[in-house]
Amino acid sequence: MTDEPGKDLAPRQPPPQPPVPHQPPLQPQPQAQAQPQAQPPAPQIDPEQLRQFQEFQRFQEYQRYQEATGQAPQAFKPHGRRWWLVVLGSRVFWRALFFLLVVFSAMWAYDNFFGRDDPGGIAQDSGGVTGPAQGLSAPAGLQGAVGMFYKHVSFADTTRACTLIYRDDARERFAQAHGASDCGEAVRKLKDQVTNVDRYQQVMFPPDMLKTPTSTRVTIDSCELTVEGGPRLGVFVVEKIGSGWVITDWSPGSCG
Template identity: 75%
Template sequence: MTDEPGKDLAPRQPQPPAPQIPQPPEPPIDPEQLRQFQEFQRFQEYQRYQEATGQAPQPPKPQGKRWWLVVLGSRIFWRALTFLFIVIAALWAYNHYFGTDDPGDIAQDSGGVTGPAQGLSAPAGLQGTVGMFYKHVSFADTTRACTLFLRDDVRQKFANAYGASDCAAAVKTLKAQVTSVDKYQQVMFPPDMLKTPATTKVTIDSCALTVEGGPRLGTFVVEKVNAGWVITDWSPSACG
C-alpha cells in the first residue's frame, strides 16, 4: 500500500519571535549644535536667494540691548551715582554750616572802585594783604589791588604819590616799572612780620622787605576788620 503524502510529516511548530535588540537612547540635543545648525540652514537659504535673484538681502541684525539699558542695569553706575550724591550733599552741608565770612561784610566807603574792600587772613606774607598787593600790581590787576584799600581817600593818597588820577592809573604806572613779574610777586617778609600779630593794627614798611624785579610800594597800615586785614592808611617810605 502506498503511503499517503504528507502523512509522515510532523506539524510545523510556530517560530518564536526574534529577540528585540534594545536600541541605545538618542543623545540629548546640544543647544549650541542646534543653534549652529540653524545658522547653517539660514546661510544656505541666503545663498539660494542670492543665486536666484542676484541680490544679496541684508542679514538680520542681532537684537542687542540698548546702551542706556545696560548702564541703568549696572551696579557700578548706581554706586558711582550714590557716591556723587553723598559728596555733593557733604559739600553743601559744609558750606552751609561752616562757610567763611563774606568779605563784603567789611565794605566801607568803597568810592568809585568796583567791589568792596577784600581783606585777607593775614597782614603780611605772600598770601597776606601786602604780599597780594604786590602780586596784583605785578599783573596790573587794578580791581583787586585797589579794593585792598578800605577807603577812597587812602586810594587817592596812593594815586597822588605816583602822579596818577586814581588808584587804577597808579597801578598801571607801577606795572610799567616791573622788570620781572616772577621775582616781583615773590616779596620776602622778615620773620617777625610773619608771626600772628598781637594787635589788630600793624605797620609794614616796604624798606624792611626784600623786593626784586620792581619798585617798592611805600608803607602800609593794615588793620583787621571783621575776618580780614585791609589797608586803612598808606604813605611813601624813605626807600620808595
C-alpha cells in the same frame, strides 16, 4: 522447478522511470524599483545663531592668520552691544551717579549758607565794610596783607589788590600817587613796571616784621623790604579788624 543457486544474490535493476516533461528555464523576476522617499523640510535657521556662528568662524580664521604670520594674538572684539548701553542699563552706575549728586548738593548747600573765608577779599561798599573784616592772618610775610598786595599787583589782579585797602580815602591816595583815576588803573600801571613776576611776588620782610604784633596797628615801609623785579609800593598801615589784617592807610615811600 528448482531455482538456480546464487540467483537471488544478483543485483536488482530499478524499474524504469517515466520520462519527465520538458520545462522552460525560470526567468529572473524584475525587482521593483525603489520609490524615492519624500525629503523632510529644511529646518528654519535662527538669525542670531547664524550671526554667532559667523562670528566664531571669523574668530577661528583670525587665530589661524595670527599663527601663520607669527603676530601676537590680540583681543577679538565681536560686534555686540555698545558699551555705553551696558553702562546706562546698570543699576550700579545710576546709584553711583545719585550718590555724587547728593554729595555735590550738600557741598553747594554748605558753601551757600555757611560760606568760606576768602583771604584777601573784604565785603565792602562806599562806606566801608558791611560785616566783620575778613583779611589776612598776618600784617607781613608772603601770606600777610602787604605780601599779598605785592603778589596781586604782580598778576594785575585789581579786584583782590584793591579790596585789601580797607578805606576809600586810602585807595584814592594810592591812585592819585600813581597818576590813575582809581585803584584798579593804578594796579595795572604798576604791573607794566614789573620785570620779573616770580621774584616780585616773593617780597622779603625783616625778621622783626615777621613776629606776632603786640598791637593791632602796624606800619610797614617798603623801603625796609627786599623787593626785586618791580617797583616798591610805599608805606602801608595795617590794622587788625575782626579776625583779619587789612590795609587801612597808605602813603608814598621815600625810596621810590
